Amino acid sequence: MSSTGKPLLDVLRCSPVTRRPIWFMRQAGRYLPEYRKVREQAGSFLELCYNPAAAAEVTVQPLRRFDIDAAILFADILVVPHAMGLDLRFEDGEGPLLGTVRDVQEVNALKQLENSWQLKSICETVALASEGIAKHVAMIGFCGGPWTVACYMIEGKSSDWQFAKLVAYRRESWFIRLIERLVEESVEYLSAQIDAGVEVVQVFDSWAGELTGRLRREFVIAPLSEMTRRLHERHPNVPIILFAKGLGTDHGTLAEASKCAALGIEAELSMSWAAGNIGHEMVLQGNLDPISLLGGEQIAASEAVELAKAIPSYRHIFNLGHGIKVGTAPETIGAVVEAVRNWDRAHASP
Ligand code: 1CP
Numbered sequence: 001m002s003s004t005g006k007p008l009l010d011v012l013r014c015s016p017v018t019r020r021p022i023w024f025m026r027q028a029g030r031y032l033p034e035y036r037k038v039r040e041q042a043g044s045f046l047e048l049c050y051n052p053a054a055a056a057e058v059t060v061q062p063l064r065r066f067d068i069d070a071a072i073l074f075a076d077i078l079v080v081p082h083a084m085g086l087d088l089r090f091e092d093g094e095g096p097l098l099g100t101v102r103d104v105q106e107v108n109a110l111k112q113l114e115n116s117w118q119l120k121s122i123c124e125t126v127a128l129a130s131e132g133i134a135k136h137v138a139m140i141g142f143c144g145g146p147w148t149v150a151c152y153m154i155e156g157k158s159s160d161w162q163f164a165k166l167v168a169y170r171r172e173s174w175f176i177r178l179i180e181r182l183v184e185e186s187v188e189y190l191s192a193q194i195d196a197g198v199e200v201v202q203v204f205d206s207w208a209g210e211l212t213g214r215l216r217r218e219f220v221i222a223p224l225s226e227m228t229r230r231l232h233e234r235h236p237n238v239p240i241i242l243f244a245k246g247l248g249t250d251h252g253t254l255a256e257a258s259k260c261a262a263l264g265i266e267a268e269l270s271m272s273w274a275a276g277n278i279g280h281e282m283v284l285q286g287n288l289d290p291i292s293l294l295g296g297e298q299i300a301a302s303e304a305v306e307l308a309k310a311i312p313s314y315r316h317i318f319n320l321g322h323g324i325k326v327g328t329a330p331e332t333i334g335a336v337v338e339a340v341r342n343w344d345r346a347h348a349s350p
Contacts, residue, residue: 007069008138009199011283011317012239012261020313020344022337023070023140025290026323027062032330034061045090049075050121056128063137065330066337070138070200071129073193075122077144077204080182080189081153083113100156104174113185114192122189123196130197141198143189145205145244146182146223153178161210168215183223187230194235202241202264203227209246209266217253220244225258232259241285245322255279267321271310285317293320293328293336300332301339308343 003010008021029035035058042048049055059074078096082088086099101107113119130139143149147168154164154175167175190201208220221244228240243264244254251263255278262283265274271287278284292303308318318340324333 006136006138006199008140008317009239011314012200012241014283014314017314019069020308020316020318020340021069021138022318022340023068023072024062024324024333025072025320027066027068027072027333028058028074029324030326031324031328032061032065045076046088049079050118052121052124052128055125056132059125059129060132062333063133066333067341068337069136070140071133072140072202073122073126073129073142073198075125075142077142077149077206078152079118079122080113080143080149080185083116083118083189084110084181084185086110086153095158096152098152098156101153101178102174104177107174107178107181110178110181112188114188119189119192123192126193126196126198138199139197140200140202140241141190141193142202142204143186145203145208145220145242146179146186146227147211147219148205148207149182149186150175150178150219151207151210161207165210165215168211168219179219179223183226183230187227187234190227190231191234194238198238200239200241201231202243205242205244207246208244209248216247216250220247221250221254221257224254224260228258228260241317243285249277252278252282255282262317264319265321271307275311275315281315283315283317284311285319287321288319288336290320290322290325290328293332294325296329297332297335301335304336304339305343308340313344 003016007019010017011021038054038058039048042051042054055074059071063071078088081098089097151161151164205220211220224242239261241262242260245266248269255263262285265284265286267287267289274284288304288307293300
């Protein structure tokens with residue numbers, strides 16, 4: 001296969017690579033002064049998410065500063081339950097407050113997100129942001145994993161997810177139905193983003209590691225695999241990245257079951273172990289510890305090079321193991337990008 005001219009797509013399609021693709025989870029956000037300015041003008045975080053011109057602007061901001069290979073749609077995983085009819089607010093410093101779903105009536109009352117104003121707004125952001133990026137940059141769309149989104153819908157806020165986990169252990173029929181509804185709606189949501197212009201999709205199942213054993217297979221691996229199957233049917237050429245955070249040694253099971261193009265790997269798992277043990281030459285994304293970025297340019301750059309050494313550039317998407325922390329100096333991100341580029345240039349095969 002020939003190169004697409006976009007390093008991220010090349011790696012995901014196993015085409016010849018021109019360079020190791022780099023992007024950062026939460027690359028748009030409060031650590032950037034230019035983000036804080038747009039956010040202030042837009043009002044609340046949610047008003048920013050649903051203002052396509054402003055959301056497209058913050059989507060492209062990191063690309064003006066850093067030599068990176070992807071833009072990620074600026075939105076939130078909780079747009080899906082919001083479009084399904086639940087109230088949603090973000091309190092500063094407290095995180096999300098979401099209406100809850102805890103019985104069969106409440107699951108049945110959830111709306112389809114097709115034709116919702118929220119979906120239209122997000123698709124408009126995708127179209128505007130896609131116009132504003134360079135040719136070599138890939139546009140990533142995303143949604144949350146069914147289990148992670150269900151966690152917020154059941155608990156109503158960030159939590160240790162005890163109640164959601166108990167409901168899963170009991171295999172409550174309304175919980176099983178909720179996961180199915182989230183599979184359906186998330187596929188519609190990503191499909192609409194693809195129609196609007198995204199070239200890669202990523203599913204963030206941030207709380208995947210909270211479930212173990214059989215529950216992990218039933219409520220993380222199976223729903224993610226079903227989403228991947230349905231998306232492949234509708235959009236065979238759009239690569240899917242699954243970030244089921246915390247699966248550890250079970251990432252390989254997810255890769256096999258889902259046939260996704262790449263797996264996101266949390267910082268807690270050694271990348272050299274993952275590179276040697278997950279799938280056959282599976283493409284892996286991650287997994288620099290975001291805390292190392294708080295250590296400043298030298299520490300972060302040296303950790304970044306260690307990571308680059310652990311996995312070859314043709315099967316790696318350089319990224320963090322989780323989102324950039326508020327308080328990270330933008331210059332540190334720049335130093336990481338430069339260190340990875342320099343290391344790759346010095347070790348390129350002739
Ligand atoms: O303006 C602000 O400072 C609000 C902070 C913020 C931002 C910048 C939130 C609140 N969401 C976002 C944007 C966001 N969220 C993106 C945009 C693109 C980018 O990466 O640049 C993405 C991909 C997400 C995804 C998201 N939202 C996840 C999955 C990834 C992860 O971090 O694990 C989750 C769990 C959320 C929920 C959420 N959104 C925001 C908060 C504070 C939370 C709760 C997190 C928690 O429960 O710990």
